[in-house]
Amino acid sequence: MSIRRDEADRVLRLKSRERESHACYPCRKRKVKCDGNQPCRTCQKRKHPQICDFDIPVHSRRRSTSQHLAQPASSTAPQAVTETVDQPPVQNDDSSKNYVYSGDNSVVSILRSRASDANDSMVREVSSVLGLQNTLNSYPFMDSKTPSEKWESLLQVLPQRMEILKFFHYYRVTAYPYNPILADMDRFEADLCTYLNAHALGEFKDPGKITDRWATDKSIGHISLLLATLAAGAHYSDVEHPRRLELATDFARRSFHALRLANFLFRPSLDAIQALLIVGNTLQNTGQSDAAWALLGTTVRLAQTMGLHTERSTIHWPEYVRTKARKLWSTVVWQDSLLCLCYDRPPIVSVTGWSFDHAHFEQNDLSYPETMHLICRLGLDIMRPENLGITEVDRAIEGLRRLDNLGQRSQHYLRNRESCITFQQNLEHLALRMHTSFCVSVLCRPAMKQFQPQPLNPQADILRTRAKAGLIDASTAFLDFQALSVVPLRSWSMVHTVLSSTLLLCIWEETRHDPECRSLQQRVIDVFSSSDSRTTEGTPSESDGQWLSARHIRALVTLRSALDREGDRAANYQEDPGMGFEAAPGVDINNQDGYVPVEMLDPFGISPVTYLDSIMNVPLFDFTQENGFL
Structure with a gap:
C-alpha cells in the first residue's frame, strides 16, 4: 500500500x-x-x-539559516546577538533584526495575533509591505559604505588605552553615581576589559584586516558607548578648562561617529540609546542644553521604536534584557523630567507602560538612585498634571505631601547629614537635597506668582513658607557640595538649581532684605567668581565662562548687579521701607534682538517667577527674519 x-x-x-x-x-x-x-x-x-x-x-530556524547563508559576504546587516532587544524571540528568522514596536491596535499586531501557519510568512513581511520598518542596513548619511571603509573609519575614532585609563575612572567615580545612565555597570566594565585585551593583542592595528567580532554593528555600538563615557569623564576630570572642553567635545564627536557607523538611526540598540543619553548629558553639562533637549527627543523616539517604553513589548525577551530595558527606560524618564523642570516644557515620556509593584512606592530605605527615580516620576506629574479639576494651590500642596513622604522613606543618611559616615554618603545626601529643594521651589511657585500675599489663605502661606525654606536649602546644599566635589559646578542641572534659587531669593519680597539670604547670594557669587568662571571687570570672561550656558551666565551677571544695587539701597530701605525696587540691569552676552531687555522690567509690576523667566528664557534665535531665503 x-x-x-x-x-x-x-x-x-x-x-x-x-x-x-x-x-x-x-x-x-x-x-x-x-x-x-x-x-x-x-x-x-x-x-x-x-x-x-x-x-x-515555535517557528523553525531553517528559513533564517538559508537566508543568512544567501547573504553576500559584503553585507553589513546587523549580527544576531542574544542581548539585542530589537530581535524578539517570537521571530527567529532574519526579519527579526528589523523589528519595530507597534501598539496592540496596529494592523501589524492584529495580523500577528491572528496568524496561523499558512499566513505566518505574510505577517512577517507585513511591516515591510506597509512601509513600517527601515530597510537600509548601513547608515546612508556618510561615505563609509563597504565593510573595509567602515573598518578604516572605525579605527580612526577608537578609544586608545591611555584615554580609557585616564578618563573612565572620572566617569565611574564622579559622574556615574549622580546620573547612573549605564543600565549594567558590572557588565559594561567586563566588556571594557575585553576591549582593552583586544587592543593589547593588536586586533585594531591593521586597517586592511577586519577583525570580525569588532566589526559588527553591536560591537561598534558598544565602542560608541565607551567613547560617550570618556566624554563625560573628561568633563569631570582635573584637566584645565579649555583643554577639558576640547577633550569632552572630541570624545562626544567620536562617539556620535561610531553611532553612525553602527547605523543607530535605522537599527537602534540598547548601547546606542545609552550612548545618546550620555552624549546628550555631556552637551547639557557643557552649556549646550538646547542641543541636549533636541537630542533627547530623538533618543526617546528611538527607545520607543524598540518598545522600551512598555512592558508588553518585552514579554518574550530574556529576563536579563528585560531588566536592562526597564532600567534604561527609567533613566530616560530621569533625563526628560529634569530637563522639563528646568525649562518648564512638557515631557514626552510616559511611565504608564511599565507596571510597578505598589510596594515599590511604599518601601523604606530607598537608595539615592531609587529616590531620584521616584522624584523624577513625581516631576512628570508636576509638569503634566492629570487632574485638571483641582486648583493650582491644592495640586502644589498634594505634590509637597508626596515629596515629603518620599523623603521620609529614603535611607537615613540621605535624610540626615549627621548620619553620613563615608565621603560618598555626604555627597549623595547633598545631591539629593539640591534636587529635592528644587522640586519644592517649583511646586511652590504659585505662591510667588503674586507680588503681595493673599489674605486669609492658609494654604498659600504654607507654600510661601516652604518656598523660602526650599530656596535657602538649595543654595546651602550647593555651597556645601561644591566644597567637597567638582560635581555641582560641572552639572548643568545643579548650576541651574542654585542660580535660579539664588535669583528668586534676590528678587522675591519675602527674602530680598533677609540678611541670611543676602549672605547666601554673595557666597554663591564668590564661588562662581573664584572657580572656572574667573571674571574680568565683573563679567564672566568668554573663554572661561563657556562651560556655563548663555542663560546661566546672564543669570549670574544679573544676580551680581542686583546684589550690588540692593546693597547701595539697604540703608535707604531701612529709612523708607515703601521705596520701590529698581530692576537690576541684565547683560545680553549674545547681543541679540527680539526680546525685552531685563533692565526695562519692573519686579513690582510682575511676579518673581515671571521676572526669573525673563532672565533665564531669553530667545537664542531671531525668528523675525524667517520670511526670506537670505
Whole structure:
C-alpha cells in the first residue's frame, strides 16, 4: 500500500504538535521543565502567567539559516546577538533584526495575533509591505559604505588605552553615581576589559584586516558607548578648562561617529540609546542644553521604536534584557523630567507602560538612585498634571505631601547629614537635597506668582513658607557640595538649581532684605567668581565662562548687579521701607534682538517667577527674519 508524501508530512506534523503540547510556549522557548498546567508552575514562578500558552508554535530556524547563508559576504546587516532587544524571540528568522514596536491596535499586531501557519510568512513581511520598518542596513548619511571603509573609519575614532585609563575612572567615580545612565555597570566594565585585551593583542592595528567580532554593528555600538563615557569623564576630570572642553567635545564627536557607523538611526540598540543619553548629558553639562533637549527627543523616539517604553513589548525577551530595558527606560524618564523642570516644557515620556509593584512606592530605605527615580516620576506629574479639576494651590500642596513622604522613606543618611559616615554618603545626601529643594521651589511657585500675599489663605502661606525654606536649602546644599566635589559646578542641572534659587531669593519680597539670604547670594557669587568662571571687570570672561550656558551666565551677571544695587539701597530701605525696587540691569552676552531687555522690567509690576523667566528664557534665535531665503 503506497502512502502519499503530503499525507505522511501531515501525520508527522500532527505528532510533532502532540509532543510540543506537553510544555507551554515559554518553557519550550527556555527549554525548561513544564508541569502541563495552565498557567504552569514555572510561569507563575517567573511572574508571567499571562503568557503561559500551549498553542503558540515555535517557528523553525531553517528559513533564517538559508537566508543568512544567501547573504553576500559584503553585507553589513546587523549580527544576531542574544542581548539585542530589537530581535524578539517570537521571530527567529532574519526579519527579526528589523523589528519595530507597534501598539496592540496596529494592523501589524492584529495580523500577528491572528496568524496561523499558512499566513505566518505574510505577517512577517507585513511591516515591510506597509512601509513600517527601515530597510537600509548601513547608515546612508556618510561615505563609509563597504565593510573595509567602515573598518578604516572605525579605527580612526577608537578609544586608545591611555584615554580609557585616564578618563573612565572620572566617569565611574564622579559622574556615574549622580546620573547612573549605564543600565549594567558590572557588565559594561567586563566588556571594557575585553576591549582593552583586544587592543593589547593588536586586533585594531591593521586597517586592511577586519577583525570580525569588532566589526559588527553591536560591537561598534558598544565602542560608541565607551567613547560617550570618556566624554563625560573628561568633563569631570582635573584637566584645565579649555583643554577639558576640547577633550569632552572630541570624545562626544567620536562617539556620535561610531553611532553612525553602527547605523543607530535605522537599527537602534540598547548601547546606542545609552550612548545618546550620555552624549546628550555631556552637551547639557557643557552649556549646550538646547542641543541636549533636541537630542533627547530623538533618543526617546528611538527607545520607543524598540518598545522600551512598555512592558508588553518585552514579554518574550530574556529576563536579563528585560531588566536592562526597564532600567534604561527609567533613566530616560530621569533625563526628560529634569530637563522639563528646568525649562518648564512638557515631557514626552510616559511611565504608564511599565507596571510597578505598589510596594515599590511604599518601601523604606530607598537608595539615592531609587529616590531620584521616584522624584523624577513625581516631576512628570508636576509638569503634566492629570487632574485638571483641582486648583493650582491644592495640586502644589498634594505634590509637597508626596515629596515629603518620599523623603521620609529614603535611607537615613540621605535624610540626615549627621548620619553620613563615608565621603560618598555626604555627597549623595547633598545631591539629593539640591534636587529635592528644587522640586519644592517649583511646586511652590504659585505662591510667588503674586507680588503681595493673599489674605486669609492658609494654604498659600504654607507654600510661601516652604518656598523660602526650599530656596535657602538649595543654595546651602550647593555651597556645601561644591566644597567637597567638582560635581555641582560641572552639572548643568545643579548650576541651574542654585542660580535660579539664588535669583528668586534676590528678587522675591519675602527674602530680598533677609540678611541670611543676602549672605547666601554673595557666597554663591564668590564661588562662581573664584572657580572656572574667573571674571574680568565683573563679567564672566568668554573663554572661561563657556562651560556655563548663555542663560546661566546672564543669570549670574544679573544676580551680581542686583546684589550690588540692593546693597547701595539697604540703608535707604531701612529709612523708607515703601521705596520701590529698581530692576537690576541684565547683560545680553549674545547681543541679540527680539526680546525685552531685563533692565526695562519692573519686579513690582510682575511676579518673581515671571521676572526669573525673563532672565533665564531669553530667545537664542531671531525668528523675525524667517520670511526670506537670505
